[in-house]
Amino acid sequence: MNRRLSEIGCKTYRGTSFALPYRVRETDFTNFAGVIPGADRSLPPVLIGAHYDSVIPHPCADDNGAAVAITLAVAEAVAKSGGLERDLVIAIFDAEEPPYFLSEAMGSTRFYEDQVDERGIHFALISDLVGHDVTVPENCLNGLGAKIASPLKPLTFMTGAESHPDLPKLLDEIQVPDGMKLIATLNEYVGDMSDHAVFRWNAVPYVFLSCGHWEHYHQRTDTPDRLNYLKMAAIADYAESVCRRVAGAKLKDFINHEDPIEFEAKTWKRALGLFYKPVAMLLGVPNFKTRKHIEKAAQALQSFGL
């Protein structure tokens, strides 16, 4: 990790090393963080992050090698372009998986609590489980299988548009690359699945990207040959655009959260295209326009094991 961050052209975030060790209850862990300096280094940075630990001693390519690769690809692209309007922090976290998940030892939590510098964080983009095609089990497809299976593969889910009232509009202006199809939903439908949790708890604007669970989740069969590298490249492009766009935005102080329903409804419409109606039928809703229908659709997707 040290070598790769250095090759990309990152500066260290704190001290002289990318490695940021920490210790919790007699156990040693290590986060890594690098920085691509931006135009105004006094501003709070944008952070892009993913965990690198794995739940079992196997490749765990989708969980979470793919997200680490995407994070480093964004860092490299931003470095080559000469940086953003503010610093970009590349954070590679330890201890996301059980038994540390959502515990005090979780790498992202220790990073935010103990390792973030005095500038704080402007916005965080976290990804987890972003290497695979979305598949719905055959028995859930109600005979629509052949028709619907392939348009569902590029789906990529986002939560967090609700974390700041300026985000839905900013995100809506970003073109989603070919190779992925974005669907935005509320974080509360799925819960704090990954390292965005600590940012949400601390009211840091964030988005979380994930393709959800799949049959190889936390299995020895989560291997690199099963990943979709074209989809990953599209997600990397998209993540870079989000970092770039939000880095240039002020993000006003706010009191009330706003419901990003309109943005969410647009993402479903764009992502599903011609398959809007059949997918709505499959998920048991007339459309994806209201909070109630989107909530029901999100529950149906989760009931399929996503």
Ligand SMILES: [Zn+2]
């Ligand atoms: Zn994970």
